[in-house]
Amino acid sequence: MAEVLNTVDRIDVEAVNAKHKRELYKARVKIFPKRVTGAFRQLKWWIMAVTLGIYYVTPWLRWDRGPDAPDQAVLIDMANQRFYFFFIEIWPQEFYYIAGLLIMAGVGLFLVTSTVGRAWCGYTCPQTVWVDLFLVVERWIEGDRNARMKLDKGAWSPGKWRKRISKHILWILIAIATGGAWIFYFADAPTLAVNLVTLEAPAIAYTTVAVLTATTYVFAGFMREQVCTYMCPWPRIQAAMLDEHSLTVTYNGWRGEPRARHKERVDHADTKYGDCIDCNLCVAVCPQGIDIRDGQQLECITCALCIDACDSVMEKVGSPKGLISYATLSEYDGNVAGGNVTTTWRSFIRPRTIVYTILWSLAGFAMLYMLLTRDRLDINVLHDRNPVYVALSDGGFRNGYTIKILNMETRQRTFRLSIVGITGATLSLAGATEAPTGDLQITTPADDQHSVKVFVTAYPQHLGGETTPFTLLLSHVDGEETVRYEAIFNAAKAAGNAQ
Ligand code: SF4
Ligand code: SF4
Structure with a gap:
């Protein structure tokens, strides 16, 4: 075992050092990943189909919100500052829901990384999915x-031209579909599709499609693994989140070394070899172009394709599968030390993952509670500043207020506006001919922000001096919702003190 250990250590250190020396400013070596079959490849096909399906199909799903609201199930309506997600509608002042979702996504990613390593990179990251496609x-x-x-090495012949042109045309079509699908999230998809074709869509739509087409084509077609290795910050962040109990794709060198090819095994029949037959299939299938036998590397996105490749080799040579497997560092160390250690579900339950789970659940429950109990009515009030009050000929004072009523329901509603806190105060709509009254009825359009200018009139004997606090009450006529706004009424310095 000591011999095996020394060999593993020596291979790791020497290989990694040599690799780093080679890699400083080295030119890109083109990677030609080999096709592989197996359980993880199958899982990746399914995830690719589901994620791409969600991305391309979602903007075309419809959701009936009534005649006054868009019927697109998922819509980011920039012009009207709304975000629609099926039965949920988010207004700009409710942006904290988006912040909450981002916090949940961040904590969720921490949780996934600390348990199953870089699963996001290997299975669901858009870069991984589109490179696969x-x-x-x-x-x-x-x-x-x-x-x-x-x-690639061959001279340019008609056959090579034909293949290359066909490939790039298909890549560009996929890239256009990718960029095209993105803009459908920001406008009514069927209408925008027609406008795009008839060249009636806004310039920003064509620009966005062009930029996303170009980035998809270049990132997935040409840069590929370089995006993960050099451009994306996530591998560095994830490296800090992994610990000895996180699952990563691991070459079990304690079992594989010393490696040898078939001829070497025959020529040195007296040597005790490990299970690795040095076939290099794990390297050939790797989309990152690395050799997992060199140890854990930043470039490894843990796509597990090398596991599938090596398992197929082990099956053929009659050795147990799992020479490359998902394993934790503690499992690996335990096996190097001669134990027979396997990772169980218990290794996922540890302080770090418990804290992440609690944080994630708290954020989720808080969001759900706020969503279920949120108001669909809001009021904003702006007090006139010039002048702050008008002295009336009958001794009273009049203040002007601009009131914004946010009716967040997708139906027209009528509200009653009234005053609490100043006896005898009356309300009137600016420009209206009706006499001032104790309350006003205001009808607001569906799913809209409605502004009205109102005047409040009060008399000195009911005021508390220069400034008198009072409450503007806005209630739905059916009594289903009420909001209040604490406002100030201004009057001349000597105005009464009866309150
Ligand atoms: S080393 Fe294996 S798991 Fe890592 S990127 Fe390459 S094939 Fe995927
Ligand atoms: S596929 Fe398995 S046996 Fe072949 S080189 Fe890789 S680790 Fe060794």
């Missing part, structure tokens, strides 16, 4: 790894 096209047109390498 572009690779499907590439393999379909140019063949698997060896054929693609041969084509």
